[in-house]
Amino acid sequence: MKKQKIVIANWKMKLNLAETIGLAKEIKIKFQDFNKGRVVVCPGSLSLAEVSKIFKASHVKLGAQNVFWEEKGAYTGEVSTEQLAETGCGYVIVGHSERRKYLLENYEMIHLKLKAVINSDNLIPIVCIGENREERKTDRRDFVLVDQLHQALGGINILANQKIIIAYEPIWAIGSGVAIEPAEAEYAHKIVKLTLNDIFGIEKANNNFDIIYGGSIDGKNVKGFAKIENIDGLLVGGASLNAEEFYKVARAILK
Numbered sequence: 064m065k066k067q068k069i070v071i072a073n074w075k076m077k078l079n080l081a082e083t084i085g086l087a088k089e090i091k092i093k094f095q096d097f098n099k100g101r102v103v104v105c106p107g108s109l110s111l112a113e114v115s116k117i118f119k120a121s122h123v124k125l126g127a128q129n130v131f132w133e134e135k136g137a138y139t140g141e142v143s144t145e146q147l148a149e150t151g152c153g154y155v156i157v158g159h160s161e162r163r164k165y166l167l168e169n170y171e172m173i174h175l176k177l178k179a180v181i182n183s184d185n186l187i188p189i190v191c192i193g194e195n196r197e198e199r200k201t202d203r204r205d206f207v208l209v210d211q212l213h214q215a216l217g218g219i220n221i222l223a224n225q226k227i228i229i230a231y232e233p234i235w236a237i238g239s240g241v242a243i244e245p246a247e248a249e250y251a252h253k254i255v256k257l258t259l260n261d262i263f264g265i266e267k268a269n270n271n272f273d274i275i276y277g278g279s280i281d282g283k284n285v286k287g288f289a290k291i292e293n294i295d296g297l298l299v300g301g302a303s304l305n306a307e308e309f310y311k312v313a314r315a316i317l318k
């Protein structure tokens with residue numbers, strides 16, 4: 064069966080509540096006659112409950128930007144998988160590079176978070192990997208991706224019905240306005256695929272994983288990514304803050 068591609072919006076901490084609700088409503092209207100592929104929006108955590116109401120009975124699904132690895136307890140300020148599922152989330156971003164940079168989140172933590180999400184059985188994790196500028200310059204990109212995948216996924220047992228999305232996001236491309244060349248993303252996705260084959264075997268790597276690209280995608284450059292077979296979708300930051308631009312991206316990639 065052919066995979067359904069996915070487009071995920073990451074609104075980061077860019078909008079207040081009124082702006083979030085306004086944009087969610089615009090997106091709901093834009094997508095009301097659109098039923099191709101999968102569309103996910105990840106607003107800030109304090110607006111999840113409000114946005115969940117807006118996307119109810121819509122093709123657009125809700126995702127969160129972060130989660131904690133413990134189920135419950137004295138973890139001030141953290142959010143659990145159960146709490147996210149209760150607010151209507153079906154997806155959660157794990158280990159975004161901005162959290163790796165500003166909150167020193169590392170792949171040990173990402174591994175724990177991923178395990179918690181998989182065990183919760185009601186959220187699909189979007190696990191972020193990707194090299195920084197220095198690693199790219201010094202030709203260590205392939206090694207970095209393989210290492211990040213092993214650290215995040217090693218020893219994780221996934222059941223037949225569990226899905227994981229791997230978002231390849233070269234850090235230097237995020238928010239820069241310059242996306243990677245589609246052919247280079249295609250190459251990086253091959254590295255990811257081969258590593259998943261190594262860790263989980265070819266069947267699980269094919270059936271349980273999606274590999275998506277993120278980094279300065281917009282309504283114009285998306286066309287180059289739409290043609291590539293081994294890109295299962297896109298994670299979109301800046302361009303997802305405009306309903307028309309996000310719709311353009313989705314329409315180009317979701318067939």
Ligand code: PEP
Pocket residue numbers: 073232236237238239240277278279280298299300301302
């Ligand atoms: C992101 O932050 O995941 C992202 C892809 O951002 P942008 O599209 O703005 O580069």
